[in-house]
Every structure is written in C-alpha cells, then in structure tokens.
Amino acid sequence: MPDIVFDFLHRFPCMATKTDDVLKSNALIRLSTSPQIFPSASRLAFWEQFFCTCICSQPIVASNDTVRIYVPAQSLRESKNIVLQVLSQLQAFAKNLFTFLGIKQIYDLKKIHIYSDKILRCMCEYISTLDYEEQLKASVPAAFHSAVKNGTVEFIMEMIKACPHVIICTDENSRTLFMSSIANRQEKVVSLIYGLEASRSGFVSLIDSSGNTMLHLAAKLSPPSQLSRISGAALQMQRELQWYKEVESIINPTDKDFPNVKGQIARELFTSDHEDLLVKGEEWMKATATSCTVVGALIITIMFTAAFTVPGGHVQANGYPFLKDKESFTVFIISDAISLFSSSASVLMFLGILTSRYAEEDFLISLPTKLIIGLSTLFFSIATMMVTFCAALMIIVDGKMQIIIPIVLVACIPVTFFMLLQFPLLVEIFVSTYGPGIFNKRMKRWY
Missing domain, CATH: 1.25.40.20 (Ankyrin repeat-containing domain)
Structure with a gap:
C-alpha cells in the first residue's frame, strides 16, 4: 500500500493538499496524525533495532513509466518440475521461519519507514512551491501542530526545511x-x-x-x-x-x-x-517496599538457620563441621554468608523507603536510589540462596551428578522468574535515574 501511495503522489503531487469533501481533511493532515509509520514512534527492543539496522532494503526510485506486472499461469508449487517444487518448499520454510523469529515484521516495518520518508519528502517538495496563502488554505500549520502533538520528529524537521515560517507559527x-x-x-x-x-x-x-x-x-x-x-x-x-x-x-x-x-x-x-500523583507514588513505593521486606526477612531467617545446621554435622570434641575441607562445603558457607548479608542490606534499604518523608524532591534521586539498591541486593540474595541450597544437596548426595544436575536446573527457576518479573523494572528505574536524561542535548545540527 505505501508504494502505491508514493507512486501516486510522485505522479500527482498536488493531491497532497487536496481536501476531501467528506472527511474535511487532506493527505498532509492524515500523514501528520500517523506517527506509527515513522521511526521516531517505533519502540523496538535492542535486538530488534540491531536487526532493523542490518536488514538491507532496495532503494526506492520513482518512475513515470507505465508499470506492467507479469503474473505466471501457475505457482512454483504447482509446477511439475521437481527442482522448482523444492525451491518452493524452501521458500515457504524460510518465510515461516522469518515470521516466527519476527524478522519479517521488522523488515516490513523498515519498508514502511522508508516509504513514509519518501512520501513525506514528496509532499514537502510540493508544499515548498506554494505561497503563504496557498499553504494556509492547504492546512499546513494545522498539519504541523498535529505532528508536534503526536511527536512525529521526521515530519516536523522536513516541514520546517520546506516552510521555515512554521517554526514560529x-x-x-x-x-x-x-x-x-x-x-x-x-x-x-x-x-x-x-x-x-x-x-x-x-x-x-x-x-x-x-x-x-x-x-x-x-x-x-x-x-x-x-x-x-x-x-x-x-x-x-x-x-x-x-x-x-x-x-x-x-x-x-x-x-x-x-x-x-x-x-x-x-x-x-x-x-x-501533582498532589494526587504524589500520594499515589507514596502508596506504590510503600507497597513495593513492604512486599520486598517480607521476602528479605524470610531469606534472613532461612540463611541464619542454615549457618548453624550445616550438612554432615559437627565433631563433638571441638564443634568443627565434619566436611569443612570439602570444596562444596566452602561454597555452602560463602554463599550462605553472602545471601544473609545482602538480604539484610535489602531489608535495611526497604525500611529506609518506608520511613522516608516522601517530599516531591525525594522522588527524583533519593527514593529511586534506595529502590535500586534494595531490589539489586534482594535479587543477589535470592541467587546466592539457591547456590547455598545446591551446595548443601551436593554434600548430601555425595557427587551423584544424575541427581545434582536436575536439582540445579530446577533451582534456576525462581531466579529466572524474579529476573523476568523484577529485572525490567530495576533496569527502568536505573536508566530513568542515572541515564542520559530526557532530552538529547548532543543532537546534531539539522537546520
């Protein structure tokens, strides 16, 4: 569809400002209210951005020549040639694989971005030839401010280059x-x-x-x-x-x-x-801190108890553990201590959140920093608690790998769940607190 629109506007650029009698709008305004077709509105993950950068697309060249499309009488799959049938199967498999991995969607999105840029440039090139009265009649200022409200950066930049006066309208x-x-x-x-x-x-x-x-x-x-x-x-x-x-x-x-x-x-x-938002922010912060404090307190109790109930028992004469020279016992003691200390630090951080004054300025750095430290230490304590548990089982089963390996894999499940549920929030808090800021102050000169 975008290729048809581009070809049509290339042949009839005046249609960019032609007002529809029913919708009382034109193509320029409709484009300004469609930020989703421009790269600035895309919210791709890191790996999706990487694929989008790596995908090569053919350059788009407009032509005034009549285009003829040849449709074969039969598809490759219907062909009697075995080689063509195999190629058809491979083509279908590759297409399904790319769809499953999301690569096809990224390719289609990049193609839309390229065509939207071409359509926008084609419109702006025509608008730049109009005088001020014709631009007003074509609703150029209205389309410009519509793009501002929708955050369509590409539209704004190209419009200012084509009509510099809109920057002050x-x-x-x-x-x-x-x-x-x-x-x-x-x-x-x-x-x-x-x-x-x-x-x-x-x-x-x-x-x-x-x-x-x-x-x-x-x-x-x-x-x-x-x-x-x-x-x-x-x-x-x-x-x-x-x-x-x-x-x-x-x-x-x-x-x-x-x-x-x-x-x-x-x-x-x-x-x-911001009175209501301040109250809601305090409630959200206290609810999060309370839930995490309960989890941290449970870990402290478990790890403190585990330190005095070591696997293998103690020597009655001197009180030393029987298995103190085994490597797995060393892992057990170290991970138990780390889990205890990190969970204690986590509880202290969350208690600090619960006793904060909750002034407006506290939400900028102070409270998010406490939440970052609390969530980080809580995650670390959960991970080391699982290591402690696995080390204790290794001591008990005496190195039987057919038992240890499934147990270790199962022990990774709660750590994975915590990462999937809480780690994105932790990253979001860290980036919003210590990231580069809201505005891009290093933007290159564009006008």
Whole structure:
C-alpha cells in the first residue's frame, strides 16, 4: 500500500493538499496524525533495532513509466518440475521461519519507514512551491501542530526545511513548536531545540494565551497517554520532576517566578497539579517496599538457620563441621554468608523507603536510589540462596551428578522468574535515574 501511495503522489503531487469533501481533511493532515509509520514512534527492543539496522532494503526510485506486472499461469508449487517444487518448499520454510523469529515484521516495518520518508519528502517538495496563502488554505500549520502533538520528529524537521515560517507559527492556544511539545510531553521534539543553529533565546521566553511560560507547561500534569507509558506512580512522579528540572535549565532565570493569568508561578502550579500523583507514588513505593521486606526477612531467617545446621554435622570434641575441607562445603558457607548479608542490606534499604518523608524532591534521586539498591541486593540474595541450597544437596548426595544436575536446573527457576518479573523494572528505574536524561542535548545540527 505505501508504494502505491508514493507512486501516486510522485505522479500527482498536488493531491497532497487536496481536501476531501467528506472527511474535511487532506493527505498532509492524515500523514501528520500517523506517527506509527515513522521511526521516531517505533519502540523496538535492542535486538530488534540491531536487526532493523542490518536488514538491507532496495532503494526506492520513482518512475513515470507505465508499470506492467507479469503474473505466471501457475505457482512454483504447482509446477511439475521437481527442482522448482523444492525451491518452493524452501521458500515457504524460510518465510515461516522469518515470521516466527519476527524478522519479517521488522523488515516490513523498515519498508514502511522508508516509504513514509519518501512520501513525506514528496509532499514537502510540493508544499515548498506554494505561497503563504496557498499553504494556509492547504492546512499546513494545522498539519504541523498535529505532528508536534503526536511527536512525529521526521515530519516536523522536513516541514520546517520546506516552510521555515512554521517554526514560529502558533496553535489555537498561542503556543509555538516547543511550547506545544512540552505541554504534550514529546521529548524528542523538544530535543530539536538543541539542533538549531539559531539562538534558543527566541523560543524560551514566549507565553501562551493563558499567560503560561514553558516552565508553567512543564509544571502541569502530563497527558494520561504519556503517563501510562511509565510503570508505577513513583516513576511517573520522577519523570514529571525530570521534565520540570530540564525545562527549568533552559529558560531564562527571570521567568521562573513569572505568574500566569491565575497568578500562579510554575512551582506552585506543579505542587497543586501533582498532589494526587504524589500520594499515589507514596502508596506504590510503600507497597513495593513492604512486599520486598517480607521476602528479605524470610531469606534472613532461612540463611541464619542454615549457618548453624550445616550438612554432615559437627565433631563433638571441638564443634568443627565434619566436611569443612570439602570444596562444596566452602561454597555452602560463602554463599550462605553472602545471601544473609545482602538480604539484610535489602531489608535495611526497604525500611529506609518506608520511613522516608516522601517530599516531591525525594522522588527524583533519593527514593529511586534506595529502590535500586534494595531490589539489586534482594535479587543477589535470592541467587546466592539457591547456590547455598545446591551446595548443601551436593554434600548430601555425595557427587551423584544424575541427581545434582536436575536439582540445579530446577533451582534456576525462581531466579529466572524474579529476573523476568523484577529485572525490567530495576533496569527502568536505573536508566530513568542515572541515564542520559530526557532530552538529547548532543543532537546534531539539522537546520
């Protein structure tokens, strides 16, 4: 389908701004409301991004010639030639394998990205030939601000290159490009400000129709669609604080205490808008800490008991373990001690979370750091507890591998479950707390 659209627009570029009588829209506006077909909206995993980079696609070249498609009378599978039938079977197997591994979906997605870029460039090339009145009639500013709200970075960049004046045009709330992107929490669009050759001072001191500065817009609660992307009310509160701090760092210091039409400064607006989220963040953090404290306390009890009930028993004369010289016993004692100490540290961290004051600023660094340390040490204590258990069984069964190997494999199940359930959350907290930040301040010059 995208190839047909591209070919059609290449032959009739004027159709990009042709308004539909029923939908009261045109192709340009429809493209601006479709961020999912552009790379900036793709949320691929690391391995998916790697495959997407490695996949080679044929260059797309538009042609004005008439295209003829030859359809064979019979397929390869229906052919009587054995070689062709084998090739057909291999082709079907490869196709099913790529579909199962997800490679075909990634290839199709990359193909859509390439065609969407070609379609966008074709539209912008035609729009650049129109005068200002014709651009207004074609709803170019409306399409531009629609792309800003949806975070379609590619659309915004190409539109500014084709029509430079749209960078200063405002929407229905008198908000410019970067003000609207802050209000809609589109960090990739805000990052474009770091790739401008011009000074940023002309964009950071403006106000909208309600007298709000960029910092006021950052102080408001994010749209529900953006908050739902973040797991946990505490991390949502952290992201809101990060947005406020990032915008505060780029505006003029004199605008921090600038009141809007309601007489509110940005900090007051932030506190009033985030009261409910602050309470929910406290509840989420306490519930998580309470659950993990129970698990840590159980591990402490088990490991403390195991240290005094060593397998093999003790020598009655001196109290030393019978098997103290065996390597498996050394592994048992070391892993037991590590599990006990790490679980104790985990419980102390979670107790620190439960007794925190839960001020707004605590959600930025303090509470997430305690949660990172608590979850990390709890995971380490669970892993070493399984090692302790396996070492004790090795001592009891006296090296019978036909028993040890299945037990070790089964012991890996709870560790794997914990990694699948809690490790992604741990990574998310770590990246959001100590990552590079919301905005890409190293963006290359693009205009």
